[in-house]
Amino acid sequence: MTKTYFESGGSTRTMKELKKTGKCTHCLKEGEIGQTCSDHPDRVYTHQWADLNDVFPLGALEVWYMRPECFRSHGSFGDKPDPKNLEATHILLGKVGSGPSDVIPLTPTDLEDLWVKLQGEFWSPNGEANAMIRALGLRHTSISVGDCFRFANGRVWRAEMMGFEVVR
Ligand SMILES: [Zn+2]
Numbered sequence: 314m315t316k317t318y319f320e321s322g323g324s325t326r327t328m329k330e331l332k333k334t335g336k337c338t339h340c341l342k343e344g345e346i347g348q349t350c351s352d353h354p355d356r357v358y359t360h361q362w363a364d365l366n367d368v369f370p371l372g373a374l375e376v377w378y379m380r381p382e383c384f385r386s387h388g389s390f391g392d393k394p395d396p397k398n399l400e401a402t403h404i405l406l407g408k409v410g411s412g413p414s415d416v417i418p419l420t421p422t423d424l425e426d427l428w429v430k431l432q433g434e435f436w437s438p439n440g441e442a443n444a445m446i447r448a449l450g451l452r453h454t455s456i457s458v459g460d461c462f463r464f465a466n467g468r469v470w471r472a473e474m475m476g477f478e479v480v481r
Pocket of ligand 1: 340350
């Protein structure tokens with residue numbers, strides 16, 4: 314049995330199977346989807362994404378979110394990351410693109426489009442990303458200034474106050 318759970322940019326993503334159990338979006342305790350958490354009366358057990366590709370098609374474009382402890386040093390007005398050592402300041406959120414082989418090259422417009430879709434209200438409207446975000450050691454769901462995309466050719470683009478810039 315499959316259930317359409319999420320619609321993404323005109324293409325409907327279909328979950329293989331929707332489990333009956335979800336997690337409290339606050340404490341991540343498991344329970345029946347839709348029921349109220351026994352410890353948090355304002356939260357319900359919610360389906361959780363396994364990874365980014367529950368929402369976005371798999372591709373060669375890597376999405377890197379800034380490590381929580383690096384926001385001060387590498388945030389809006391901070392240092393640029395080292396494109397050859399992104400791991401030092403960022404954590405790989407997942408890989409997305411136009412498809413497994415990325416036949417269609419991504420353009421700056423595609424990055425803008427991804428920026429919009431990586432906002433929490435789009436890809437985690439009910440807290441569906443909370444478990445994977447925390448498991449990765451991240452604290453933010455919406456893409457923010459300082460977060461990066463890394464292309465298959467190694468080029469890194471960093472989200473700025475306005476648009477994206479190549480990191481050199
Ligand atoms: Zn709870």
